Amino acid sequence: NPLAPSAAFVTSVKSIVAQEVVDTAAIQQLDTAHYMHPFTDHKALGEKGARVMVRGDGIYLWDSEGKKIVDGMSGLWCVNVGYGRHSISQAVYQQMETLPFYNSFFNTTNVPAVKLATKLAEIAPAGLNHVFFTGSGSEGNDTNVRMVRRYWDVLGHKDKHTIISRHNAYHGSTMAGASLGGMEGMHAQGGLPIPGIVHIGQPNYLESGRGMTEDEFGIEAASWLEKKILEVGVEKVAAFIGEPVQGAGGVIIPPKTYWPEIQRICDKYGILLIADEVICGFGRLGTWFASELFGIKPDLITFAKGVTSGYVPLGGVLVGDRVAKVLIEQGGEFNHGFTYSGHPVACAAALENIRIIEDEELVQRVANETGPYLNKRFAELADHPLVGYANSCGFVAGLNLVRKKAAVVHDHEAFDEALAVGMVCRGYMFNNGMIMRAVGDRMIIAPPLVMTTAQIDEMIALIRHCLDLTYADVQ
Ligand code: PLP
Numbered sequence: 369n370p371l372a373p374s375a376a377f378v379t380s381v382k383s384i385v386a387q388e389v390v391d392t393a394a395i396q397q398l399d400t401a402h403y404m405h406p407f408t409d410h411k412a413l414g415e416k417g418a419r420v421m422v423r424g425d426g427i428y429l430w431d432s433e434g435k436k437i438v439d440g441m442s443g444l445w446c447v448n449v450g451y452g453r454h455s456i457s458q459a460v461y462q463q464m465e466t467l468p469f470y471n472s473f474f475n476t477t478n479v480p481a482v483k484l485a486t487k488l489a490e491i492a493p494a495g496l497n498h499v500f501f502t503g504s505g506s507e508g509n510d511t512n513v514r515m516v517r518r519y520w521d522v523l524g525h526k527d528k529h530t531i532i533s534r535h536n537a538y539h540g541s542t543m544a545g546a547s548l549g550g551m552e553g554m555h556a557q558g559g560l561p562i563p564g565i566v567h568i569g570q571p572n573y574l575e576s577g578r579g580m581t582e583d584e585f586g587i588e589a590a591s592w593l594e595k596k597i598l599e600v601g602v603e604k605v606a607a608f609i610g611e612p613v614q615g616a617g618g619v620i621i622p623p624k625t626y627w628p629e630i631q632r633i634c635d636k637y638g639i640l641l642i643a644d645e646v647i648c649g650f651g652r653l654g655t656w657f658a659s660e661l662f663g664i665k666p667d668l669i670t671f672a673k674g675v676t677s678g679y680v681p682l683g684g685v686l687v688g689d690r691v692a693k694v695l696i697e698q699g700g701e702f703n704h705g706f707t708y709s710g711h712p713v714a715c716a717a718a719l720e721n722i723r724i725i726e727d728e729e730l731v732q733r734v735a736n737e738t739g740p741y742l743n744k745r746f747a748e749l750a751d752h753p754l755v756g757y758a759n760s761c762g763f764v765a766g767l768n769l770v771r772k773k774a775a776v777v778h779d780h781e782a783f784d785e786a787l788a789v790g791m792v793c794r795g796y797m798f799n800n801g802m803i804m805r806a807v808g809d810r811m812i813i814a815p816p817l818v819m820t821t822a823q824i825d826e827m828i829a830l831i832r833h834c835l836d837l838t839y840a841d842v843q
Pocket of ligand 1: 509615647
């Protein structure tokens with residue numbers, strides 16, 4: 369291709385970037401002066417100064433001080449194929465040179481968007497044959513709200529607008545995304561949720577499963593959906609939305625009885641099921657989509673993050689035949705869309721990203737090799753005196769830090785919240801070259817899907833070392 373940069377050019381750019389000396393203090397000063405970060409206490413950040421990330425390769429990051437870090441969080445649950453993928457940057461470069469942008473409004477389309485929609489329909493669970501593109505997961509969930517309400521309107525049910533979600537869910541930061549989410553801290557800022565969105569409890573066995581087996585608790589937690597449908601009135605309920613495994617809420621892996629029961633209840637009352645797979649999609653749990661793993665048939669699937677491995681922003685909704693048929697055949701114009709819906713550059717990045725996932729068999733590797741190995745190695749951490757519970761599913765995992773362990777998980781003694789032990793532990797991880805996120809006192813990871821078994825060993829050793837440091841500190 370005459371537009372492709374030469375290998376020599378690419379190597380020289382890479383070496384310039386690698387050698388570039390970043391003045392950390394100067395960047396931090398400008399950062400504090402001008403950059404408002406997402407989900408950040410700026411006064412506290414200003415006192416410490418942000419860590420400046422400058423480079424990534426595979427599962428590793430380097431900061432401006434030259435420190436190498438294992439990225440246990442795949443950026444923000446998204447860099448599934450790892451950093452430094454030249455073929456993605458080349459696909460992006462070529463698309464930018466050819467057609468950097470055109471919209472999909474007004475009866476126009478573009479080649480990468482059509483190819484990607486076709487590819488997504490191929491890898492999606494059966495019956496999801498259409499795609500609506502957005503720029504992010506939040507916009508995907510806003511699209512879901514618009515779409516399910518429109519669906520019921522077209523069918524003549526103008527009052528069927530309520531969407532049931534769950535406490536401690538995360539569905540994004542737009543007004544509808546934050547409302548669908550069940551994060552109290554977000555609702556408290558800005559008068560949320562917006563009308564027509566209600567919440568039920570989450571399937572968190574540690575929190576609410578005392579006295580029950582996990583399977584019994586799964587059925588119990590699903591029954592809260594039926595109760596809520598009857599309380600609101602089935603004539604008013606449009607849909608239920610849930611993350612197959614809650615991510616930002618702390619990697620809450622539901623009992624295996626939960627999702628089939630949720631599906632049964634949705635079917636019984638004829639309400640739509642939305643799976644928010646922004647984290648779980650694109651191989652993270654060892655299947656292309658987690659809906660396959662949990663045996664559910666959602667009407668709509670939200671996706672983002674792993675679709676491009678975060679290289680370029682892209683999100684959207686996979687639309688099932690039930691909804692697509694009504695919107696397309698009876699709905700006329702759907703008054704909804706974004707400038708960047710079907711952005712050709714983002715779609716080109718996604719196509720190359722998916723090609724890599726297929727070529728390197730990353731989904732199969734997580735299912736059969738690296739996922740089970742991570743599961744085994746991560747579970748071993750439960751023998752640490754600080755760790756009360758450690759579990760994983762594919763390439764997401766979490767462990768709970770406890771003051772004192774008991775024979776039954778529900779009897780473990782928690783740390784005083786004011787001690788913020790999770791944040792203490794996160795600090796040790798960060799300073800010792802490991803990114804692990806803290807949600808209260810639950811420490812979580814979601815590593816790049818390219819992580820090898822040897823790198824899993826390296827990561828587990830780092831985590832254990834930092835648990836030791838935390839233990840010595842909080843005793
Ligand atoms: N849904 C889930 C399950 C998420 O985890 C996220 C982001 O973390 C979102 C939606 C929002 O996606 P975005 O940040 O791309 O708007």
